[in-house]
Amino acid sequence: MPPEDRSPTGRTGRAPDAAEDYRRKTEREIFVLSRRMKGAGHPAPLGDPTTGVVLVVEQPVGPRVLDALQASLVAVGLPDAYVTYASTGLLKEELLATEPHALVAVGPGAAREVDGLGHPLARTPFSEAQEGVPFAWTRGTSGLRLPSLAPALPDDANKRRFWRCFLVLKDLAG
Template sequence: MLRAQSSRLARLADEHGLPRPLGDPASAVLLVMEPDAGPRALEALSLSLDAVGLRNASVCFFSGESLALCILTLQPRVLVAVGDVPARAVDSVHFPLARNDFSQATPGEWFDWTTSILGLLLPPISPALDDPIRKRRFWSAFLRLRGLRFS
């Protein structure tokens, strides 16, 4: 079932000209990235995920109904918005069980997005690639993902 739904998400990405979702669809962690994240940002994210032991985390680039479908399909236990644009994209879905808005979250601070999904807002990764202060800010927030374990 998950494999068929993952194939559907890949086709949906192709139809909208977006990058296909990355990672393991069975991962408990889903990161939402800006659709126009370039190769440097994706490489940096991949290295960062590997550094905190989340190499297989799912990454999607959707917004709107496609993002809602992605969340419903993958059923993550942790939802991470990488930047303000993805945070607003998550909020715009108006997920019926959402208790808090991503756009109102403090970067790097965990919050209950729903009763069963933890939320985390990260600063955007692209500006952090060339600015040491933003890099430190991003990495400090990103390290909150270290040590996540699910039974």
């Protein structure tokens, strides 16, 4: 569910705790970024930005790719993982807002986009990482590079390759 469609949290009448404050702050920041994305003609991000799992999908992305990605996330027990897109110009701000513990680049375009951010604490560039093998992107964030999803949809060999790599996400996010 896009962040702007979720009801606000923290309306319980009790004093908010640190986790609730973090969730509200993150949702507020992502709501603003989502509006900016949509205003620039990009699709809105999907999922819960506070799950700690962020997938960056290379552009262009269509409904068939998003449906397949959502089905894959459900299959590995991560239906609420946050999904966003490369080439929006807002990825750096999204990563700062979400502070993921697992960052996944879906396709080489997404890997180049993440590398292009020039994160000062990045240890291993996504473009140098082996597909389907987790690596330390920063001290607190594991990275995972996946093959492109769009070419995998009509081709069984590419579909199996994508799925083998994608299954690693289940353990990485756990």
